[in-house]
């Protein structure tokens with residue numbers, strides 16, 4: 491009856507002969523445990539996986555106590571519970587599965603995609619009373635903002651946060667904004683202190699806030715009320731172009747790497763991209779550095795994508811001459827520069843799908859997605875750049891036991907583990923999301 495280890499597809503089960511690793515091993519032996527075996531609350535971090543050394547903010551949602559029957563159930567029993575509950579619920583519930591989610595969960599998803607694709611699916615299914623989001627907290631929040639008022643969005647395990655999103659909290663960003671307004675004022679000025687205007691003669695803003703989709707609803711709302719916008723890894727350049735039409739510079743949070751990689755590709759010099767460290771005065775900058783800046787980068791990162799290195803790329807190329815290296819733009823700049831291409835999860839999927847059979851791909855993104863691509867494309871050789879198996883710690887917390895639990899509760903007429911964004915926050919966040927949807931790429 492035990493489900494220990496058997497639920498972790500990453501360690502014992504590698505996809506068919508086409509998937510290879512350069513070395514092997516995992517970043518934490520506790521990955522073979524079920525998430526309810528970890529101490530609650532997680533006082534020392536986010537649990538085993540890539541974010542295990544990041545510091546979780548105080549007050550992060552705790553892992554709820556899941557009834558014993560789900561803990562005791564075998565993988566087959568959990569599968570049967572999920573299938574039966576979904577059948578009973580029919581169109582009343584829709585299950586979303588993120589690309590980085592484990593296979594035992596994703597196989598039950600009605601839709602698989604990245605965070606924004608899944609939020610759009612939530613919007614496209616007003617017939618469902620419940621949207622069960624097998625991703626992380628900020629994704630469920632976005633689904634709640636975009637879905638109808640009468641729909642409930644459920645995160646099977648509320649402790650599935652995102653360490654990167656947690657690196658920028660609302661209070662720190664508000665403090666940063668107040669400092670920037672003190673130093674820069676609300677409007678752009680030239681070197682002679684004259685107000686800079688746009689093509690319509692309107693003053694340009696001194697700073698436009700841009701938040702990555704991987705951020706709390708509160709920060710999306712901050713952008714909504716301060717003339718800012720949201721971006722994804724697919725449209726970051728389009729969004730920065732939108733921002734530069736309206737402001738002299740950008741404050742980009744929480745992911746420094748996506749901000750730097752995108753701005754660099756647009757020709758912004760690195761010396762005009764200072765980092766804002768929220769623990770230091772003026773973010774660790776001088777007033778002049780901020781005045782000379784074009785993109786101010788928040789000191790945040792994804793611990794999954796931070797693991798990729800140029801050394802791994804060199805090793806992959808040495809062992810698999812001619813392989814194509816594709817990495818996600820949350821990876822460090824030198825890794826993106828050394829890769830053959832970089833792009834969102836969708837970009838990576840499409841590149842693999844479009845390739846002639848017999849190609850070799852070394853991919854720099856989350857291991858679940860890489861393994862799934864390898865399994866779906868036996869005509870190619872596909873492997874993860876990182877030889878150590880280290881999934882996203884927080885995605886990993888969505889276990890089939892939690893999915894079975896929330897679905898069976900829905901069958902019983904109860905909504906548990908709901909993620910709900912207040913109307914005022916949702917309204918302001920929608921403004922920033924709508925600006926993103928309206929932003930069109932430069933021709």
Ligand code: SF4
Pocket residue numbers: 541590626651652653654655704792793794795856882883884885
């Ligand atoms: S992969 Fe990185 S950015 Fe995505 S949910 Fe995990 S920690 Fe957050």
